[in-house]
Amino acid sequence: MVRFANLGITAKFTIILTLCMIALFVCGGIYGYQRQQKLILMGEVDNARIIARQIVEAREYMAEVLTGEPSRNYNLVPQVVATQIAQRITKNSTYYVRQVSLRFRNPANRPDPYEEEQLKGFNDGATNETYRIVFGPKGEELRYLLPMKAEKSCLECHGSFESAPSFVRQRFPKGHPSYNYHPGEIIGAVSVTIPLTGLYREMSVNLRHDLIIRGGLFLLVLFFMGYMIHRVVINPISLVARSINRVARTGSFSDRIPERGVDEAGQLITAFNDMMAELERKTEQSRESEERYRNFIRMARSAVVTFLDDGKIIISNEKAERLFGKSRQEIIGEDFYRFLEGGDGLKAKIYVSLTAGAEGMIIETREHRVVNASGDRLPFEIALSTSKTGGKTMITAILRDLSAEGSRRI
Ligand code: HEC
Numbered sequence: 001m002v003r004f005a006n007l008g009i010t011a012k013f014t015i016i017l018t019l020c021m022i023a024l025f026v027c028g029g030i031y032g033y034q035r036q037q038k039l040i041l042m043g044e045v046d047n048a049r050i051i052a053r054q055i056v057e058a059r060e061y062m063a064e065v066l067t068g069e070p071s072r073n074y075n076l077v078p079q080v081v082a083t084q085i086a087q088r089i090t091k092n093s094t095y096y097v098r099q100v101s102l103r104f105r106n107p108a109n110r111p112d113p114y115e116e117e118q119l120k121g122f123n124d125g126a127t128n129e130t131y132r133i134v135f136g137p138k139g140e141e142l143r144y145l146l147p148m149k150a151e152k153s154c155l156e157c158h159g160s161f162e163s164a165p166s167f168v169r170q171r172f173p174k175g176h177p178s179y180n181y182h183p184g185e186i187i188g189a190v191s192v193t194i195p196l197t198g199l200y201r202e203m204s205v206n207l208r209h210d211l212i213i214r215g216g217l218f219l220l221v222l223f224f225m226g227y228m229i230h231r232v233v234i235n236p237i238s239l240v241a242r243s244i245n246r247v248a249r250t251g252s253f254s255d256r257i258p259e260r261g262v263d264e265a266g267q268l269i270t271a272f273n274d275m276m277a278e279l280e281r282k283t284e285q286s287r288e289s290e291e292r293y294r295n296f297i298r299m300a301r302s303a304v305v306t307f308l309d310d311g312k313i314i315i316s317n318e319k320a321e322r323l324f325g326k327s328r329q330e331i332i333g334e335d336f337y338r339f340l341e342g343g344d345g346l347k348a349k350i351y352v353s354l355t356a357g358a359e360g361m362i363i364e365t366r367e368h369r370v371v372n373a374s375g376d377r378l379p380f381e382i383a384l385s386t387s388k389t390g391g392k393t394m395i396t397a398i399l400r401d402l403s404a405e406g407s408r409r410i
Contacts, residue, residue: 010226015203036203045131048144048192051097055190057299058146060397063153071167095194101188103177114143115191122147139197145189150181238266240272253280303399311335325373338351341369341377354393378403
């Protein structure tokens, strides 16, 4: 697996943003779903309440105005009228409405276990509507119940057996539990059932559409941000990185990046170009001074070598080459002290002076024996001067021949 730290900026940015967005989507989705669910539930409870109230009102109205009509037409019994109205209202909907009672006359009005439980609750004094989401045979459904109290007008048929109209007495003989209600007693309840699975399904479809649209918008934003980051940040940085690579490879400081804007990336490019110009100037300068120095030592009458503090020779002139009997290539990199008899003594002496902080010092050492090309040990006077370039100490030695032969040569 690729480690996160090794990824490009765009990839990192995309991953972080995507994770944030997913977290946001999930939280937003859950919250939205719950909110919508609550709204739907409240809306459905409202609907159930309206239907139930309508039934109660219809029944009460019928009970108040009837004057013996049901005895001729059973369809005008208040409960039957109200049920018919409710069935017509909910005909084309998924709503299911009925009226139930613990002491029912019509077996069709027998309460189911849930309704029975609620009716018992009403009998125990809970006189308000009840609603709850329950798992029915077809999934989740909202169950709403509105209790109905026995009014005076109801007692005409639900009071004592003796006072009931004959058509009621004929159908429901003495001792039937549907008699003997007292005013204010709960006779039954309107029960409304609303299946929620369809609504929930619709809601998740909506939510899915919502997520798809939001996801699409997010991808668009991500794409645009990625493009902008590439253009504004990554392109300039990789230009600079490529240039630095080229410098490392070729050693040439002539590279320049086209300047752009004054934002942070633009400042980076300007700074890079300035640095390159300065480096170019510096190297040119040092190349020139080195050139001058080489010309100078070439013309010198004595052998001249420049070496580092460990003795490694880096520059030599022709005279030195001749003295040591080696070509320039052979001398460069050689240890200068090895050409001297007792070179280690001189090395120690120089080391002490250098660590003491002497810089640009001139050390004159008389009478040194230099081993020449033919292995002779010749007396030489050595003048040393130190200098520091680029943090490195360089020591230049001028070797003057003290032998008679040497003096003659000069
Ligand atoms: C004219 C007589 C009459 C009046 C007045 C009357 N009812 Fe009834 N009620 C009946 C009859 C008959 C039934 C049975 C209907 C059927 O067969 O579906 C019934 C059924 C019911 C039921 C359904 C449960 C069951 O027993 O099958 C409820 C609840 C109910 N009545 C409540 C009331 C209330 C509340 C009132 C007063 C607002 C009222 N009734 C007034 C005659 C009456």
